Amino acid sequence: MRPPLPLSNELESIYNRLYSHFGPQHWWPVTTKSKSEDVRAFEIFLGAILTQQTAWVQVEKAIQKLKNAGLINPKKLAKAKPGKVSKLIKPVAFYPTKARRLIELASRWGEIKKLSSLPVPESRKAILKLHGIGPETCDSILLYAFHRPTFVVDAYTRRFVKRYFGMQVDEGGKGYEETKSFFENVLWNLPNKDKLFNEYHALIVELGKNYCRTKPKCRECVLEKGCNKLF
DNA sequence: AACCAGGAGACAT
DNA sequence: ATGTCTCATGGT
Numbered sequence: 001m002r003p004p005l006p007l008s009n010e011l012e013s014i015y016n017r018l019y020s021h022f023g024p025q026h027w028w029p030v031t032t033k034s035k036s037e038d039v040r041a042f043e044i045f046l047g048a049i050l051t052q053q054t055a056w057v058q059v060e061k062a063i064q065k066l067k068n069a070g071l072i073n074p075k076k077l078a079k080a081k082p083g084k085v086s087k088l089i090k091p092v093a094f095y096p097t098k099a100r101r102l103i104e105l106a107s108r109w110g111e112i113k114k115l116s117s118l119p120v121p122e123s124r125k126a127i128l129k130l131h132g133i134g135p136e137t138c139d140s141i142l143l144y145a146f147h148r149p150t151f152v153v154d155a156y157t158r159r160f161v162k163r164y165f166g167m168q169v170d171e172g173g174k175g176y177e178e179t180k181s182f183f184e185n186v187l188w189n190l191p192n193k194d195k196l197f198n199e200y201h202a203l204i205v206e207l208g209k210n211y212c213r214t215k216p217k218c219r220e221c222v223l224e225k226g227c228n229k230l231f
Numbered sequence: 232a233a234c235c236a237g238g239a240g241a242c243a244t
Numbered sequence: 245a246t247g248t249c250t251c252a253t254g255g256t
Contacts, residue, residue: 027237052238058254059237093236093253134239154237172246205237 008186014164015196018203025202028144029056031063032072042109043072044145046102048137054092062089074109077102101132116146124150135176143201149193151183152201156208 028044043063050059063072065088071077077085086099105112108130115126120142127138135153142148153176161167161179169175183200190196 048237051236053236053251054238054253055236055255057236091253094238094251095253097239097251132239136238140237152237156237170246174246201237209237 008190011183011186012190015200015203018207019199022203022206025199025206027198027202028140029060031060031067038113039072041113041145042074045105045109045112045141046072048140048145049098049102049105049132050089050092052098052137053094058091058093061091062095065089074106078107078109098132105130105132113146116142116148120148120150123148135173139180143194143197147194149188149197151180151187151197153179153183154201154205157183157201157204159208160204 028047030040030043030047032039032043046066047059047063050062066072066077066085069080069084069088071080071085071088080103082096082099082103085103086096089095089099089102092098112127112130115123117123118126123142124138127133127141128135133141139150139152142150143152158169158171158175158179161182162169167179167182169179183197187193187196187200
């Protein structure tokens with residue numbers, strides 16, 4: 001049993017309310033200024049993996065350390081020793097395994113860039129096969145590093161559609177795809193998709209971080225004008 | 232002092 | 245194909 005599909009205006013309206021409440025989120029935050037597009041993409045790529053199960057402030061520390069060591073650079077990072085990288089990214093969770101993965105992935109950066117320019121469905125399939133990259137990280141990389149139109153889904157996104165639309169999304173990978181196409185089906189024909197997807201996901205994260213972490217009801221006042229609880 | 236953060240993989244069923 | 249367990253730092 002499915003909930004009625006939201007009118008496109010409904011998701012647009014929510015977007016507009018989120019945007020006027022929180023303002024632009026400026027994702028993906030990047031520290032390397034006015035460098036080549038390639039360096040920018042690589043830093044985002046690293047950040048996408050570092051941030052798994054990790055608060056963003058911790059990722060910033062790790063990125064800064066990598067930067068000081070000159071390792072926001074695929075070739076150099078590929079040659080770095082796991083012990084060294086591990087030490088640099090220590091502020092993030094699972095740092096030893098992430099260190100090994102980052103080195104491996106850095107050595108395949110050229111391949112990854114090529115894969116990212118395939119049509120989105122094929123691109124995701126290919127990048128998902130890489131070790132250390134699951135669905136959310138894959139879509140984050142495609143959207144934020146390579147500006148491809150793919151909607152990123154995270155736990156906040158699922159919680160949001162569950163509470164706001166009463167949608168029954170299961171926890172597993174199926175729920176990921178369901179939630180993803182729930183947004184994409186409605187928003188796909190709008191102009192500036194990548195920009196919209198970018199801001200929309202960031203806004204949902206901001207919403208989720210700030211409101212009603214645990215209360216499963218509290219959906220009546222969702223995004224209503226003048227309500228300071230957003231859900 | 233439990234709980235969770237911008238998850239993913241191995242493994243069992 | 246779908247659940248459960250594990251990894252393991254730093255904030256509140």
